[in-house]
Amino acid sequence: MTNEPQESAGNEQASSVGLVETRYARLFDSPNELLLENGKRFGPVTVAYETYGELSPQKDNAIFICHALTGDAHVAGRHLPTDEKPGWWDEFIGPGKGLDTNRYFVICANVLSGCKGTTGPSSADPETGKPFALKFPFVTVGDIVAVHSQLVRHLGIEKLLSIVGGSLGGMQTLEWAARFPEQINSVICLAAAAKLSAQGIAFNAVGRRAILADPNFHEGSYYDQEKGPTFGLALARMVAHITYLSEISFENKFGRKLQHSERPAYELLKETEFEVESYLHYQGQRFVERFDANSYLCLTHAMDYFDLAAAYGSLEKALGRTNARILIASYTSDWLFPTAQSLKLVEALIAQRKHVTFLELASSKGHDAFLLEIEQLVEIVQPFLEQTYASVRDRAEHGDN
Amino acid sequence: MTNEPQESAGNEQASSVGLVETRYARLFDSPNELLLENGKRFGPVTVAYETYGELSPQKDNAIFICHALTGDAHVAGRHLPTDEKPGWWDEFIGPGKGLDTNRYFVICANVLSGCKGTTGPSSADPETGKPFALKFPFVTVGDIVAVHSQLVRHLGIEKLLSIVGGSLGGMQTLEWAARFPEQINSVICLAAAAKLSAQGIAFNAVGRRAILADPNFHEGSYYDQEKGPTFGLALARMVAHITYLSEISFENKFGRKLQHSERPAYELLKETEFEVESYLHYQGQRFVERFDANSYLCLTHAMDYFDLAAAYGSLEKALGRTNARILIASYTSDWLFPTAQSLKLVEALIAQRKHVTFLELASSKGHDAFLLEIEQLVEIVQPFLEQTYASVRDRAEHGDN
Structure with missing residues (x-):
C-alpha cells in the first residue's frame, strides 16, 4: 500500500506510457444522486481518473485498476517530464508490460472520499463552499465501486475485460464482481x-x-487552520506501514543497524537511534505531505x-453472482491478508463452480509484495488476460457475449 | 505482558500465598554506586520486592522472578483482603502451584527505571527533591539485572535455585546467566x-x-502538570497490546462483532464501533492509570x-559462560518472539554443550500465552525445578556445589 515501487533499471522510456494527465468526470448530478449504503443520497461526485492505451473499436479491451488505501488515479507515466517518480504501479503498466497498453485500455480512478481529485472530505461542499x-x-467499499462502475458507463464501456486491485483495491474487485x-x-x-x-x-x-x-484535528475542520493533525496522521502511517512489511523484510532491510554510529547513544529522547526507527519516521513525515487525515478516517472505516x-x-451467494474468470493471488509473507483468507474466497468460488485460478506467491516483502514483486505478477497476469481476451472475442464472434 | 491472567475458578484461598507486602531495599549507596552500562555511576537505588514461602536453612530454594515490560514486584497474593485482583502471576505461584511456595522461596522485584517502587524516572532525585x-x-537489561543480582546478595542468598521470566523478563534471565x-x-x-x-x-x-x-509530555517533566501524556501512553499501549495477542486470539475474542448494535452506525467519529476497538481503548485507558510514561520510554529502550x-x-560466548540448567519455551502463536528466535538460543546452548530443554508450546494466545496458559507451564516447570533442586542438593551433599 506504499506508493513507491522500486523503479526498474531498464529502458524506462520505451516501456512507459509517457506523459499522462488526470481527467475529471462529473457524475451523479441531481436528480441522479448516488444512493449510498447508509441510505442517504449524495451528489454530484467529481471523479479523477487516468487512462492509458487505446480503447478498441469493439470496446472490449478495457481494464480498470482499483487502487489501495492511499493510492490515486496516477498509476503510470509522468504528469511532467521533470516528475521525479512515475505513477505508483508504473512498473506493471505500459507498452509490453504486465498490463500491456499496446493491447489494453487501462483506467484508474481515485476513490470516493479520497483526496486526489475525486470528491472527498477536503472537497468543497456545494452548499457552503467550504x-x-x-x-x-460515511462511505463503504460498495459506494466506492458504485462510483467507479458509473465512470465506466460514462466512458461508454459496457463490459470491462478485467478489474485489477490489491489490498483495499482487491476488496473493491470482489465487491464489484458481486x-x-x-x-x-x-x-x-x-x-x-x-x-x-x-x-x-x-x-x-x-x-x-x-x-x-x-x-x-479540530473535529476534522482543520483545513483553514495553520496546522492539521499531521502528528496523528504520521503516527497512523507509521503503525500501518509496519503491517505492510513482514518481519523478515524488516530484518533484511534494517535488522538492528544503528542510524548514525557503531555504538548506541544511550539517549532517552533520541527517536532515530535504529535505522528502522528513522525509516518509519520518514515514512510518516512523507505521508502527511500527500494525504488528508479525514480521507484516511473515511477509507480505513470503509476497509473495516x-x-x-x-x-x-454468504460468500457463496456473493461470489455466485458473477460468471467472471477470477484470478486470486496471496503472498507467503503477507500477515495483514494471509493466504488463509484468500483460500476462503477460492473455496466459495469452487463451491459455486466458478472459474477460479489461485496462486500463493513466494515473497519476503509482506503485504506490499503486490506492489513490489512485479515480475512474478506479470508471469501470471499476462496469460490470464490473454486467455480472458481470447474467450471474450471468441464469444463475441459467435454472438454469445 | 498484560498483567491480568485469568483467575482460576478453583479454591483460591488454599492455594494462595495470602496477604503479602512489598518491601524495600536500599542498595548502591555511596561510594558503591551502580556502574551503568553507559559508563556512568548511579545510586542509591531503592528496590521494591516481594517474597513468598520460606528460605531453606541451606538457602538453596530461592527462585527469582523477572517481570516483563510493565509488571511489578507484586506477583502473587493480595496486599489487602479487599484487593480486587491478586498479583499478576498468582495462578502460577503459591502453595502446591507451579512455583510451589511450600517448597520454594520466591522473590520478585520491580525493575530499575520502573514505576512500582524501585527507583525510576518518577522517583525523587536526591539532588533536587524533584x-x-x-x-x-539510560538503563539497559544488564543494569536491571545488576540491581536484582545485588538484591539477591542483600537477601543473603549466594546462589539461586532458578530465575524465571517471560518476554523482557526472559531477556533478563539470559543476561543474568551470562x-x-x-x-x-x-x-x-x-x-x-x-x-x-x-x-x-x-x-x-x-x-x-x-x-x-x-x-x-513537556519533555518528560509532566509530574507537576495537571495532565501527563496520557493520550500518547494509551496509544503506545494500544499498539503494543496488539503485538501481545495473535491474529487468531483477536478472531476468537472479537471477530467482527459490533459493540452496541447489530448494524453499523456509519459514523466517522465513532471510535468504538467494533468490540475490538472498544477493547483496545479500554486497555489504553486502564494502562495510563497504572504506568508512568517516562518508565515506558526507559523500558522499551532497554528492550530494544x-x-x-x-x-x-556471540551467542555462544554469552551462553557459554553459564553452567545452569536451562529451560526455554516458546509459543506457537507468539509473533513478537517467534519460536525461530528461541531456537537460536537452543542452538548456541547445544553448541556449547550446555544442559538445555526446549519446548514449543501450542497456544492460540500469542505472546501473552506465558501469562495465560498456566497449566501447560506448570507441567514443564514443576519437574524441571524438582530435577534441578535434586541435583543441587545432591551436589551439596557431596561437597561439590
Missing part, C-alpha cells in the same frame, strides 16, 4: 480478502485514535466495514 | 529472545513517538537495546 470535512458521508456482475469479464484480486481481520481492524483503530486525539459475506448472506 | 524525569539515566553465572543453578526463559526483531523495535518506536509528541550476542561477542 470543505465537507466530517460532514462528508454488485455489478454484468459489467466484468474477469477479476484479478491480489493480497486481499472478503473481510478485514479483527487484528487489522485493531491496527486501523490505533491509527484513527492517533488522528482523532491530535490537538490539531467491508464484509462480503455479511452483505450478500 | 522527580528525575528524563534526567534519569553476567552472573556463579549466582544461578537454572534458568526458565519464556517467550523471549537474545534480541528484539527490527519489527519489534518498530512497534516500540511508534509507541515512543506517541508519547514524545503528546503535547502534555538488548542484544546478547553483541554484548558478549
Whole structure:
C-alpha cells in the first residue's frame, strides 16, 4: 500500500506510457444522486481518473485498476517530464508490460472520499463552499465501486475485460464482481480478502485514535487552520506501514543497524537511534505531505466495514453472482491478508463452480509484495488476460457475449 | 505482558500465598554506586520486592522472578483482603502451584527505571527533591539485572535455585546467566529472545513517538502538570497490546462483532464501533492509570537495546559462560518472539554443550500465552525445578556445589 515501487533499471522510456494527465468526470448530478449504503443520497461526485492505451473499436479491451488505501488515479507515466517518480504501479503498466497498453485500455480512478481529485472530505461542499470535512458521508467499499462502475458507463464501456486491485483495491474487485456482475469479464484480486481481520481492524483503530486525539484535528475542520493533525496522521502511517512489511523484510532491510554510529547513544529522547526507527519516521513525515487525515478516517472505516459475506448472506451467494474468470493471488509473507483468507474466497468460488485460478506467491516483502514483486505478477497476469481476451472475442464472434 | 491472567475458578484461598507486602531495599549507596552500562555511576537505588514461602536453612530454594515490560514486584497474593485482583502471576505461584511456595522461596522485584517502587524516572532525585524525569539515566537489561543480582546478595542468598521470566523478563534471565553465572543453578526463559526483531523495535518506536509528541509530555517533566501524556501512553499501549495477542486470539475474542448494535452506525467519529476497538481503548485507558510514561520510554529502550550476542561477542560466548540448567519455551502463536528466535538460543546452548530443554508450546494466545496458559507451564516447570533442586542438593551433599 506504499506508493513507491522500486523503479526498474531498464529502458524506462520505451516501456512507459509517457506523459499522462488526470481527467475529471462529473457524475451523479441531481436528480441522479448516488444512493449510498447508509441510505442517504449524495451528489454530484467529481471523479479523477487516468487512462492509458487505446480503447478498441469493439470496446472490449478495457481494464480498470482499483487502487489501495492511499493510492490515486496516477498509476503510470509522468504528469511532467521533470516528475521525479512515475505513477505508483508504473512498473506493471505500459507498452509490453504486465498490463500491456499496446493491447489494453487501462483506467484508474481515485476513490470516493479520497483526496486526489475525486470528491472527498477536503472537497468543497456545494452548499457552503467550504470543505465537507466530517460532514462528508460515511462511505463503504460498495459506494466506492458504485462510483467507479458509473465512470465506466460514462466512458461508454459496457463490459470491462478485467478489474485489477490489491489490498483495499482487491476488496473493491470482489465487491464489484458481486454488485455489478454484468459489467466484468474477469477479476484479478491480489493480497486481499472478503473481510478485514479483527487484528487489522485493531491496527486501523490505533491509527484513527492517533488522528482523532491530535490537538490539531479540530473535529476534522482543520483545513483553514495553520496546522492539521499531521502528528496523528504520521503516527497512523507509521503503525500501518509496519503491517505492510513482514518481519523478515524488516530484518533484511534494517535488522538492528544503528542510524548514525557503531555504538548506541544511550539517549532517552533520541527517536532515530535504529535505522528502522528513522525509516518509519520518514515514512510518516512523507505521508502527511500527500494525504488528508479525514480521507484516511473515511477509507480505513470503509476497509473495516467491508464484509462480503455479511452483505450478500454468504460468500457463496456473493461470489455466485458473477460468471467472471477470477484470478486470486496471496503472498507467503503477507500477515495483514494471509493466504488463509484468500483460500476462503477460492473455496466459495469452487463451491459455486466458478472459474477460479489461485496462486500463493513466494515473497519476503509482506503485504506490499503486490506492489513490489512485479515480475512474478506479470508471469501470471499476462496469460490470464490473454486467455480472458481470447474467450471474450471468441464469444463475441459467435454472438454469445 | 498484560498483567491480568485469568483467575482460576478453583479454591483460591488454599492455594494462595495470602496477604503479602512489598518491601524495600536500599542498595548502591555511596561510594558503591551502580556502574551503568553507559559508563556512568548511579545510586542509591531503592528496590521494591516481594517474597513468598520460606528460605531453606541451606538457602538453596530461592527462585527469582523477572517481570516483563510493565509488571511489578507484586506477583502473587493480595496486599489487602479487599484487593480486587491478586498479583499478576498468582495462578502460577503459591502453595502446591507451579512455583510451589511450600517448597520454594520466591522473590520478585520491580525493575530499575520502573514505576512500582524501585527507583525510576518518577522517583525523587536526591539532588533536587524533584522527580528525575528524563534526567534519569539510560538503563539497559544488564543494569536491571545488576540491581536484582545485588538484591539477591542483600537477601543473603549466594546462589539461586532458578530465575524465571517471560518476554523482557526472559531477556533478563539470559543476561543474568551470562553476567552472573556463579549466582544461578537454572534458568526458565519464556517467550523471549537474545534480541528484539527490527519489527519489534518498530512497534516500540511508534509507541515512543506517541508519547514524545503528546503535547502534555513537556519533555518528560509532566509530574507537576495537571495532565501527563496520557493520550500518547494509551496509544503506545494500544499498539503494543496488539503485538501481545495473535491474529487468531483477536478472531476468537472479537471477530467482527459490533459493540452496541447489530448494524453499523456509519459514523466517522465513532471510535468504538467494533468490540475490538472498544477493547483496545479500554486497555489504553486502564494502562495510563497504572504506568508512568517516562518508565515506558526507559523500558522499551532497554528492550530494544538488548542484544546478547553483541554484548558478549556471540551467542555462544554469552551462553557459554553459564553452567545452569536451562529451560526455554516458546509459543506457537507468539509473533513478537517467534519460536525461530528461541531456537537460536537452543542452538548456541547445544553448541556449547550446555544442559538445555526446549519446548514449543501450542497456544492460540500469542505472546501473552506465558501469562495465560498456566497449566501447560506448570507441567514443564514443576519437574524441571524438582530435577534441578535434586541435583543441587545432591551436589551439596557431596561437597561439590
